[in-house]
Amino acid sequence: MGRKPRLRRGFSEADNDEDGDRLVVQVRDKQGLVLLHSNHAPSSPLSLIPVPGFTENKGWRIYTEAAVSGTIFIQIAELESRRDEETLEAAFGFLLPLVLLTPLAAIVCWLILERSLRPVLTLRSEIAGRHGDNLASIRTEDLPLELAAIAKSVNSLMRRLGMALSAEREFTANAAHELRTPIAGALAQAERLLAEAPDLNVGNRARQIRASLANLAGLSEKLMQLARADAGVAAASQPVDLGSVAALVVEEFGRSAGQGEIDLVRPSKDAPMVEIDQDALAIVIRNLVENAVRHGASGKPVKISIGKDASLRIINECG
Incomplete structure (x- = not known):
């Protein structure tokens, strides 16, 4: 047993x-x-x-x-x-990996977002780089489908804007060109009338007509210059000294009677250079100075200030 x-x-x-x-x-x-x-x-x-x-x-x-x-x-x-000890150990065992993994997860998320948003930033910079002188189409081959649709819409808008600007420039150039011949003929007739008019009153009126036609001819010439600048003809491959061109304009105004006093302030060192045709730049400065003299206070000087960053300021005192 x-x-x-x-x-x-x-x-x-x-x-x-x-x-x-x-x-x-x-x-x-x-x-x-x-x-x-x-x-x-x-x-x-x-x-x-x-x-x-x-x-x-x-x-x-x-x-x-x-x-x-x-x-x-x-x-x-x-x-x-x-x-309680086991509870704390379990909590610590849970929180420790969480604390270690949270920064890593944040970095990974940031990298993913940065990579995902890179096409958006590229499209934004492309759109920001477009202006009146740069209406080139935006490349859509490397963009996602959603952003490519936006880029195509922007390209369509820029094409319509380009056609509108071209039409405006052509109209300005054609109008100025067409006005030159009749204005020149009317001015010649006013000169002939002034030479042949025996009456003093008729001569005064002829001189007024001549002055008005001369102003109209100057306006037509400025329209031609504007159309030339808008078409990009004023661009130059070699930079020119902004201060030297402004000094030439001031010297020209100094030789003209009744133009008023013009003060030029420019850097003594490191002359600011700009990439623009010298003649076109002189035309722009002259037009600005003329407007400042015409609309400024009588007897007050016009100041031309040129900064080291190639900035141009024309200051007048209003009456």
């Missing part, structure tokens, strides 16, 4: 049981006496009366389950301090 098994007051756990130091077990009868307990469990009862479910007593968190028709109770308990 085999030997009769004996009850043991304690039962051991395997050495590799990770819960052996954390959870303890007691087996009790319905009177509350401890029949069996694990190695790390106290020999005294964990609670006064075993009640199924979760309870707390003397720093223990206890779960009780009834068995054998309520005559045996199995209790599994854990110290609350150990429970």
Whole structure:
């Protein structure tokens, strides 16, 4: 016959049981006496009366389950301090990777956004670079479909704008050109009338007509110059000294009687250079100075100021 098994007051756990130091077990009868307990469990009862479910007593968190028709109770308990320690360890184990991965995730997201928005920035810079002198079409081959549609709309708008500007320039040039011949003929007739008129009153009127026609001829010439500048003829491959051209204009005004005083202020060193035809630049400066003299206060000087950044300022005093 085999030997009769004996009850043991304690039962051991395997050495590799990770819960052996954390959870303890007691087996009790319905009177509350401890029949069996694990190695790390106290020999005294964990609670006064075993009640199924979760309870707390003397720093223990206890779960009780009834068995054998309520005559045996199995209790599994854990110290609350150990429970809090495990909670902190779990929280730390969760937060540490989160803290380390958050900056990395932010950098990755920034790189992805920067790469995704690069076509938008390219399209923006292309549109910003378009102006009256640059109406070239925007390349759409390297753009996403959504942005390519926007670029095509901008190209269509620039084509219509280019046609409108071309029509305006052609009209200005043609109008000025067509006006030159009749104005010249009328001016010649006024000169002849002035030479042949014996009456003083008729001569005065002829001189007024001649002065009006001369002003109209000057306006026509300015329209031609404007059309020439708008067409890009004024552009030059070699830069010219802005201060020297302004000095020539001032010298020309000084030789003309009744033009008023003109002061020129320009840098003594590092002459500012501009890429524009010298004659066209002189025409622009002269027109600006003429307007300043005509609309400025009588007897007050006109000041021409040239900055080191090639900026040109013409200042007059209003009456």
